[in-house]
Amino acid sequence: MQIYVCVKHVPDSAANIHIVDNLKIEESVPFLLNPYDEHAVTEAVVLKNQVPGSEIIAVCLGKKDAESTLRSALAMGADRGLLVETEKVCDSMTTARALHAAIVKDGPADMILTGKESIDNEGMQTQFRIGALFDFPVVTNAVSLDIKNGNAIVTCELAGGRTRTFDLSLPCVIGAGRGLNTPIYPTFPDVVKSRKKPIETLTLPELNVPAAPGSAKIVSMTPLVQKRHPRKITGTPSAQAAEIIRILKQEAKVLS
Amino acid sequence: MKQAGIVIEVEHNQVKETSLGMITLAGRTAESLTALVMDGITREITDQLAAHGVHTIVDLVLPDAPEIRLNPAVRAAAVVHAARELTLDRVLGLSSPEGKDLLPRVAALLDAPLVMDCVDVDLNTGLANTSQYSGKVMAQIQLTGETLVFGVRPNAVPPEPRPVQAKTVVLTDNEAVPENITLRSWDNKDSEGRQSLVEADIIIAGGRGLKNKDNFSLIIDCAEKLNAAPGASRVAVDEGWVPYAFQVGQTGEKVSPQVYIACGISGSIQHFAGMKTAKMIIAVNRDENAAIMANCDYQVPGDLFDILPEIMKQL
Numbered sequence: 001m002q003i004y005v006c007v008k009h010v011p012d013s014a015a016n017i018h019i020v021d022n023l024k025i026e027e028s029v030p031f032l033l034n035p036y037d038e039h040a041v042t043e044a045v046v047l048k049n050q051v052p053g054s055e056i057i058a059v060c061l062g063k064k065d066a067e068s069t070l071r072s073a074l075a076m077g078a079d080r081g082l083l084v085e086t087e088k089v090c091d092s093m094t095t096a097r098a099l100h101a102a103i104v105k106d107g108p109a110d111m112i113l114t115g116k117e118s119i120d121n122e123g124m125q126t127q128f129r130i131g132a133l134f135d136f137p138v139v140t141n142a143v144s145l146d147i148k149n150g151n152a153i154v155t156c157e158l159a160g161g162r163t164r165t166f167d168l169s170l171p172c173v174i175g176a177g178r179g180l181n182t183p184i185y186p187t188f189p190d191v192v193k194s195r196k197k198p199i200e201t202l203t204l205p206e207l208n209v210p211a212a213p214g215s216a217k218i219v220s221m222t223p224l225v226q227k228r229h230p231r232k233i234t235g236t237p238s239a240q241a242a243e244i245i246r247i248l249k250q251e252a253k254v255l256s
Numbered sequence: 257m258k259q260a261g262i263v264i265e266v267e268h269n270q271v272k273e274t275s276l277g278m279i280t281l282a283g284r285t286a287e288s289l290t291a292l293v294m295d296g297i298t299r300e301i302t303d304q305l306a307a308h309g310v311h312t313i314v315d316l317v318l319p320d321a322p323e324i325r326l327n328p329a330v331r332a333a334a335v336v337h338a339a340r341e342l343t344l345d346r347v348l349g350l351s352s353p354e355g356k357d358l359l360p361r362v363a364a365l366l367d368a369p370l371v372m373d374c375v376d377v378d379l380n381t382g383l384a385n386t387s388q389y390s391g392k393v394m395a396q397i398q399l400t401g402e403t404l405v406f407g408v409r410p411n412a413v414p415p416e417p418r419p420v421q422a423k424t425v426v427l428t429d430n431e432a433v434p435e436n437i438t439l440r441s442w443d444n445k446d447s448e449g450r451q452s453l454v455e456a457d458i459i460i461a462g463g464r465g466l467k468n469k470d471n472f473s474l475i476i477d478c479a480e481k482l483n484a485a486p487g488a489s490r491v492a493v494d495e496g497w498v499p500y501a502f503q504v505g506q507t508g509e510k511v512s513p514q515v516y517i518a519c520g521i522s523g524s525i526q527h528f529a530g531m532k533t534a535k536m537i538i539a540v541n542r543d544e545n546a547a548i549m550a551n552c553d554y555q556v557p558g559d560l561f562d563i564l565p566e567i568m569k570q571l
């Protein structure tokens with residue numbers, strides 16, 4: 001199988017985010033492979049072990065330094081990388097077009113794995129757009145995946161622990177959720193080996209990425225610090241409990 | 257803007273409160289609202305929608321067979337069909353569990369821009385506010401295109417009555433059932449009994465402070481008494497005390513309840529990412545220096561094993 005994994009280069013979730021010009025974030029923070037995409041890469045490696053001879057290609061749209069995220073994917077077990085390099089900030093309509101064009105050029109794909117969402121812009125949609133451009137079926141928040149008789153049997157989680165199981169014909173697009181697997185933690189030799197794996201760099205003009213019929217553009221950004229002013233509830237546990245109940249009834253009005 | 261179509265979620269023959277809130281939000285910037293209802297319309301549903309400002313109610317008739325009706329690809333195709341038939345140039349739905357699987361499909365099929373998890377939307381200008389970077393940033397996003405799609409965060413706006421005259425239209429979708437994606441099985445243990453985390457008014461969540469799986473039942477029992485949804489920190493999930501579906505935070509659910517009661521949770525940046533938009537936060541913690549104690553509305557210093565049983569007793 002030819003397995004493509006879309007990996008995004010995103011700021012570390014633990015980093016403090018500072019905003020410049022009310023428009024973008026200060027990019028001097030550490031960047032990593034998007035956590036959900038780690039599950040996608042891990043699942044690709046699982047599939048490759050099941051279907052010997054498969055190849056895993058990690059694909060990323062981003063700036064030059066996104067190469068480090070592709071290297072992380074290679075250290076986890078991807079065979080080679082494709083970097084669609086651009087300095088531009090791309091919305092998901094354009095990102096999907098670029099990833100689609102890169103995969104078409106390199107393909108053919110039997111399966112495309114993504115994360116269920118990127119943790120920076122939390123779009124939750126790129127996988128569906130890629131699927132629509134290819135006319136491949138798509139599911140998201142996958143928590144289990146099996147290949148049977150040339151079909152993908154995928155269980156996806158809705159919130160609340162509810163699940164649905166789908167039968168997808170290949171090729172298909174699958175957005176990985178956190179329940180899918182435990183991400184591979186590369187060993188030092190894996191990291192060393194990954195340095196020799198090839199990364200091909202492509203550009204938007206050379207891929208002839210078509211213009212999208214719409215766009216999503218960030219016009220301003222503000223820090224979301226909700227400074228609360230805590231009041232203390234003291235006394236015996238019984239008095240504290242009584243006060244909590246009073247607050248729920250009288251202030252929050254969520255109890256009758 | 258011509259027409260705004262709102263995808264309605266129904267539960268137990270009632271329009272969900274969160275859907276009514278979304279109608280209120282849409283009504284602030286749209287003159288004329290069209291509700292898209294997928295699983296059958298009753299008199300009660302019509303009345304509720306009309307009472308909140310919906311002018312046109314569209315009964316999107318889907319095949320009866322549940323494996324077809326519940327297939328998100330079928331549902332998305334039905335919404336797209338309605339958008340084209342009724343020339344809707346704005347489509348809204350909830351950023352709920354179902355919505356997260358529906359709206360991106362709709363946007364992809366329409367090749368239209370989409371913002372999920374909006375806390376505010378201006379349907380005229382196409383501007384939407386949504387949080388990004390694990391809830392650390394509020395971004396204002398300008399959508400442009402022929403049709404714009406918005407996912408609205410449940411509970412972003414409370415419903416307000418706005419009675420109007422509503423007419424009902426039946427739309428039968430004859431689109432072929434997709435062959436490349438079939439629904440094999442599903443479970444419907446929905447919020448019967450237990451409240452859904454993203455839609456609950458009250459969430460009571462437990463963390464490492466609960467110490468083990470048995471103790472965690474204290475949170476679940478308390479939730480039942482309060483008619484609240486139980487939640488958890490990642491530690492409680494990773495330890496196997498509760499399923500992943502309970503997790504609140506950056507890699508769990510993002511919730512905006514009226515009240516969030518955090519018990520034995522320190523308030524890590526990743527946990528806050530999931531609950532910082534709660535209207536009120538009450539923190540029960542024996543460490544007065546825990547991060548959550550500095551960023552809540554009510555700090556309750558003490559032992560949760562003393563305080564929670566008292567709450568149960570007094571209710």
Ligand SMILES: Cc1cc2nc3c(=O)[nH]c(=O)nc-3n(C[C@H](O)[C@H](O)[C@H](O)COP(=O)(O)OP(=O)(O)OC[C@H]3O[C@@H](n4cnc5c(N)ncnc54)[C@H](O)[C@@H]3O)c2cc1C
Nearest residue numbers: 463464465489490505506507508520521522527542543560
């Ligand atoms: C990429 C990434 C993603 C993550 N995503 C999430 C996420 O989505 N959600 C999430 O929650 N975490 C997430 N985490 C983990 C997060 O960093 C913290 O480790 C976690 O939130 C801590 O959980 P806790 O508050 O339950 O435990 P702790 O931090 O150990 O806090 C336990 C608290 O309980 C109190 N306590 C103990 N006993 C009692 C008692 N008897 N009575 C009262 N109080 C008591 C203590 O004082 C302490 O404050 C993520 C981490 C990473 C790196």
Ligand SMILES: Nc1ncnc2c1ncn2[C@@H]1O[C@H](COP(=O)(O)O)[C@@H](O)[C@H]1O
Nearest residue numbers: 006007061114115117118123124125126
């Ligand atoms: N710039 C990008 N490069 C590679 N993959 C991406 C990019 N943006 C999004 N993706 C993929 O699409 C998934 C969903 O992203 P999003 O729609 O931004 O939430 C991510 O988990 C990635 O797998």
